[in-house]
Amino acid sequence: MTTSAIFEKLALHVSGKHMIPALPAFIYGTAWKKEATADLVYLALCNGFTAIDTAAQPKHYREDLVAAGISRAIKDGKIKRSEIYIQTKFTSVGGQDPENMPYDPKSPLPEQVNASVTSSLKNFNFERLVEGDDTAEPYIDTLVLHSPMSTTSETLEVWQTLEQYVPNEIRNLGISNCSLLTLMDIYERARIKPSVVQNRFYPSTKFDIGVRQFCREKNIIYQSFWTLSANPNLVWSNEAGSLANQLGISPQSALYCLVLGLGNVTVLNGTKSAQHMQEDWRAVTVVKEFAQSHPEEWDKTMTGFRKLIGQPKP
Helix, strand or coil: CCCCCCCCCEECCCCCCCCCCEECCEEEECCCCHHHHHHHHHHHHCCCCCEEECCCCCCCCCHHHHHHHHHHHHHCCCCCHHHCEEEEEECCHHHCECCECCCCCCCCHHHHHHHHHHHHHHHCCCCCCCCCCHHHCCCEEEEEECCCCCCHHHHHHHHHHHHCCCCCCEEEEEEECCCHHHHHHHHHHCCCCCCEEEEECCHHHHHHHHHHHHHHHHCCEEEEECCCCCCHHHHCCHHHHHHHHHHCCCHHHHHHHHHHCCCCEEEEECCCCHHHHHHHHHHHHHHHHHHHHCHHHHHHHHHHHHHHCCCCCC
């Protein structure tokens, strides 16, 4: 059976002190939540989430409020820093608001990266909350390059700058919004190999079949985003509907579980509803139990789903 976040957490590469060794099925996505970010992050941490995704990109994320939500959860005893996976991003000038970015856009590229990382580490400094607990020292579990730079040389320059922080301030590196060729190039040239790839899971890229296969071969975790919003045809497909009806879960939760069932995938989940948070986590448990108790039926379900997205084999 293919390794999947439905069945077991997906292992990360780097072994360092206090590192989260594996990713759960869902990572809480914090884009576009604006002033509600802190409350929603706290809500997520109180409703099953232990992994949080954000970015040093004030245009679309409030990284400072993500940190505030985490701080509140730690202070209230809901979770420890050592139990949380925090993932943030370096975003290039082209993806930033010119009036509000975490670095000087006119500075050399390595300085932009360093300033962005410094800003993120400042946000995720929880030492004041747990006196004497060295797990509260500021660190980032994974730093993701938000998208490849305009040239290969610039992409590698950013990557090499980030490598200097591993494995202390940063434990793992990743890349988002990248093609298979770009991923292969980075993997070939990088000293620190990517631990995660975060891409849109949608028809325009043929559901990243090639990227996901490469990730599987190289022990890179694939993080799916836009899983629901870009795929109404999958949400309302016979495959998702049948699983939902059979197990008493929503079509949306069913699609999440089918994507997780592809193997080596974890899913960005940005719901603002405590009810949906609970329903999605419950669905993972229910589907896991179903898959283990009815393996032939589950294999048949996954065969149908792979056919639906044009993936010929596991």
